[in-house]
Amino acid sequence: MSQGRDRGGRPRSEPARAAVLWAVDDLLAKVGYAAMTMKGIAELAGVSRMTVYRWWSTKAEILFEASALDAEEELTVPPDDDPFEDVTRYLEALHYFLTRSHAGAAYRALLGEAQHDPAVAALLAGRDILGDTARAVVSRVAPDADHDRATALLIGPMFFWILSGRDPARIDPADLARTFLAQISPDSRVDG
Amino acid sequence: MSQGRDRGGRPRSEPARAAVLWAVDDLLAKVGYAAMTMKGIAELAGVSRMTVYRWWSTKAEILFEASALDAEEELTVPPDDDPFEDVTRYLEALHYFLTRSHAGAAYRALLGEAQHDPAVAALLAGRDILGDTARAVVSRVAPDADHDRATALLIGPMFFWILSGRDPARIDPADLARTFLAQISPDSRVDG
Amino acid sequence: MSQGRDRGGRPRSEPARAAVLWAVDDLLAKVGYAAMTMKGIAELAGVSRMTVYRWWSTKAEILFEASALDAEEELTVPPDDDPFEDVTRYLEALHYFLTRSHAGAAYRALLGEAQHDPAVAALLAGRDILGDTARAVVSRVAPDADHDRATALLIGPMFFWILSGRDPARIDPADLARTFLAQISPDSRVDG
Amino acid sequence: MSQGRDRGGRPRSEPARAAVLWAVDDLLAKVGYAAMTMKGIAELAGVSRMTVYRWWSTKAEILFEASALDAEEELTVPPDDDPFEDVTRYLEALHYFLTRSHAGAAYRALLGEAQHDPAVAALLAGRDILGDTARAVVSRVAPDADHDRATALLIGPMFFWILSGRDPARIDPADLARTFLAQISPDSRVDG
DNA sequence: TACTAATCGAGACGGTACGTCCCGTCTTTGG
DNA sequence: CCAAAGACGGGACGTACCGTCTCGATTAGTA
Structure with a gap:
């Protein structure tokens, strides 16, 4: 049932994903959409900026998810x-x-x-x-x-x-x- | 009848004002609101960036006017x-x-x-x-x-x-x- | 004995000249040479910026005088x-x-x-x-x-x-x- | 013997550092110290302005180094x-x-x-x-x-x-x- | 027990807009 | 003609975020 090949390699970090989704929600309430940045999301989530970009392209995508x-x-x-x-x-x-x-x-x-x-x-x-x-x-x-x-x-x-x-x-x-x-x-x- | 007499100082440049309003309209159609910047407006209008900031605070204000x-x-x-x-x-x-x-x-x-x-x-x-x-x-x-x-x-x-x-x-x-x-x-x- | 033609027109304002010289001295002590600007001198002297430029080209000239x-x-x-x-x-x-x-x-x-x-x-x-x-x-x-x-x-x-x-x-x-x-x-x- | 282990992160670009030092030297000779700007240094070095500011605070520091x-x-x-x-x-x-x-x-x-x-x-x-x-x-x-x-x-x-x-x-x-x-x-x- | 391969953090990179400041000039009104 | 006021085009300032790019260090599954 699993999609994607998964041929070896480290699997995606679920804690990181959850932290980003939580952070984006938190930031929306705290600073508003306009002042929300990919950098800010990554930092609040305690996650590397690269990790955010690896899975989402824009803050809109994250917020939607x-x-x-x-x-x-x-x-x-x-x-x-x-x-x-x-x-x-x-x-x-x-x-x-x-x-x-x-x-x-x-x-x-x-x-x-x-x-x-x-x-x-x-x-x-x-x-x-x-x-x-x-x-x-x-x-x-x-x-x-x-x-x-x-x-x-x-x-x-x-x-x-x-x-x-x-x-x-x-x-x-x-x-x-x-x-x-x-x-x-x-x-x-x-x-x- | 006009209040606020012009006590000295160079008067505001009407051509500059018109050029900015035209530029903001043009840019909205050409590049969209998100890609529209104060810098871009000033340059397209052939006007100093400072002149834009002197009269408007944000692109939203210009666009509204x-x-x-x-x-x-x-x-x-x-x-x-x-x-x-x-x-x-x-x-x-x-x-x-x-x-x-x-x-x-x-x-x-x-x-x-x-x-x-x-x-x-x-x-x-x-x-x-x-x-x-x-x-x-x-x-x-x-x-x-x-x-x-x-x-x-x-x-x-x-x-x-x-x-x-x-x-x-x-x-x-x-x-x-x-x-x-x-x-x-x-x-x-x-x-x- | 007066040099310069003096053909009519308003004469140079001696109070303005003195105010500029005083201001430049004051500013040197207060903010230092680097932070001293023509604008700042004019404002502290209570004089139009144009008036400063009319008689001196640079802050160095004023300071020297x-x-x-x-x-x-x-x-x-x-x-x-x-x-x-x-x-x-x-x-x-x-x-x-x-x-x-x-x-x-x-x-x-x-x-x-x-x-x-x-x-x-x-x-x-x-x-x-x-x-x-x-x-x-x-x-x-x-x-x-x-x-x-x-x-x-x-x-x-x-x-x-x-x-x-x-x-x-x-x-x-x-x-x-x-x-x-x-x-x-x-x-x-x-x-x- | 080297202290300060490289704990992650992209290492500093030596070419960029060298280009800046060369540029500052070149500019001093070509336009003089006063006309030398951080912007000009970065552009001549073919380097981002941010990269210059990351390692030096002022043109004086760069010139000294x-x-x-x-x-x-x-x-x-x-x-x-x-x-x-x-x-x-x-x-x-x-x-x-x-x-x-x-x-x-x-x-x-x-x-x-x-x-x-x-x-x-x-x-x-x-x-x-x-x-x-x-x-x-x-x-x-x-x-x-x-x-x-x-x-x-x-x-x-x-x-x-x-x-x-x-x-x-x-x-x-x-x-x-x-x-x-x-x-x-x-x-x-x-x-x- | 290695080896492989993708992920993770960290952080530097070139790029670009931000909003501010001062430059020196110009254009008004008014002495 | 001078002075005050203040708008003008120009350009550098230092900062922020962008999205990309190395790095070394992890962390599974596979050989």
Whole structure:
């Protein structure tokens, strides 16, 4: 099952890998994404700079590896029989994720970088965390809807509100959930 | 009427100012935001590096000054008696702005930077281009609605779709306009 | 008697000139020659930078103008009938000049600069402060000696001792005076 | 026998070190000490600026390292049974050193800088090239004399003559040697 | 029990942008 | 014509991080 040839040689140091992932997370919180450097990560991890470059190309890659799992977990809500509750729980999780979560801070930093760095954009496109988790909710509460359109309607308002720097307290997950459910129920459609 | 009389000293060079603003715009298109440097801007503008630093602190400030006016203009649509047309025109302008416009590329770069640079966030907060132009539309088609909530619903889906790197062709301004109008008309509200 | 045409126009500001000369002296003591800049001089003098450049080309020129008179005065000793006393008084003045005097610090700085700046070397060559004052002593105590050779023998040892950074306390003007007088009296010459 | 074991790390590049020392020497001759810059040295040596700063703090340090050995060699004269010849050869070497030698030009530049830069003064104090070489001569021709005093008498006159910018042709090593020997022989001393 | 081969740390290397400082000049207003 | 003010192009400063490159020292699996 093991991939890669492994013909002799010293195996990759797992402690080093873990230390780097931990360090990148720690630095994001302490100094912010912009001030985070490959050099700083290596030093905080107590690892040679060469070792970092051997396994990752950019700080974005490290940060993504360090936070993707957490992000997916935080945005996965247990199914609820009541669609309104289901959607509300998801939007509450999204609100927490975008404003208070550690993994969410990493996501915002990466999405910000993706606006002007195609490599980071490609990295994020490879694993659509927000889209996947939203689609899971959509397929439960509106299995027949256009999933892409529904995802945009579900995530969009809160995403815009928070990423454009508005006061997170002034947006209400329950209200958005109600609006979303009204929007995707066919009878509420206004025909052109 | 002008305050702050020019008490001595050589006046600021308008050609230099214009050259810097032009250079920053040119560089954004040619090399991208990340590869844009204060040094590069100064050299392309044919201006001393000191002169750039004298008037702006960061490339973000220059870029903002260079693009804010254009952005506001591009997102201002003429009123239309038909609300659907009015909103659709705005969303079309927004779509163009976020995907193809020069000023929009600047906005995306700045908003990206704002995710991990409080100074840039403050800069953008000072002039809410998207919010202001959206509010203008909202106050025409739904003067009684909560403007903040309506703005989020209007802009959010397209904003999310494009900034999260999805295919811009797969989102339809007219459809979003219809959905938006259905939602903000009081009679379509679902009461809690 | 006034030289220069003086055809109208505002006359040179004497307060400004004095302020610059004072400032250059003050700065030499406070920050040292190397850290002294034209900008700093102008600011301390409360004078426009342009005004400094209008009348002097370099800080060396200003410093020379500010200290030459004082230097000449400090190194001029009153004649004494006893040659030993005469020479000793001169060497004591020279010792004080090179180690403790304000004007002497300026001289050392300029002579240092002259080692690698021909312009400063030319400036110093224009007014031979040490040579002139030493020659005055020599012409009193040994009017028939070769004045150049005598000057070198008189000044050289102390000049070398102090400028090469040795402890000034370990050199004795009286001893040097005695040695000098022995050297320049013909009967002490050892024929080759 | 070598202490300081090489515990990891790429070893210092000897070619880089040599290139810098060569460059500093070349620049001193070509553009002079004042116009010599760390940037210029690095560029001429084909070496990164950081590499220069890693090993030296100032151009003075580099110049000192580049010229001290040569200086010591140039000022070391072979012993001669005839004291007059011995001293004359030394003074001739000193004359050449101060007026025509490459290493001597470096020494003059450094001694000049030392007049207003304590760091350079300390640098020169650490290796007393003139003093050491002169003391070697003194201990041969006048082992019983006060070496410090004798050094000042030996070097001083020529040192002053040349560093104060006088015509080097008008000073005669043989004459100075004769005068010096007459002075330091105990029997020629004038008692106080 | 060696040998092999990739990893690890350490740290120097050339390169480049940073933001600051001073240079000497120029261009205003105002005495 | 001079002076103060202050912006201008130029260029060196010393620092930081980039990504690459030797090094010696480890640390498995393989022979």
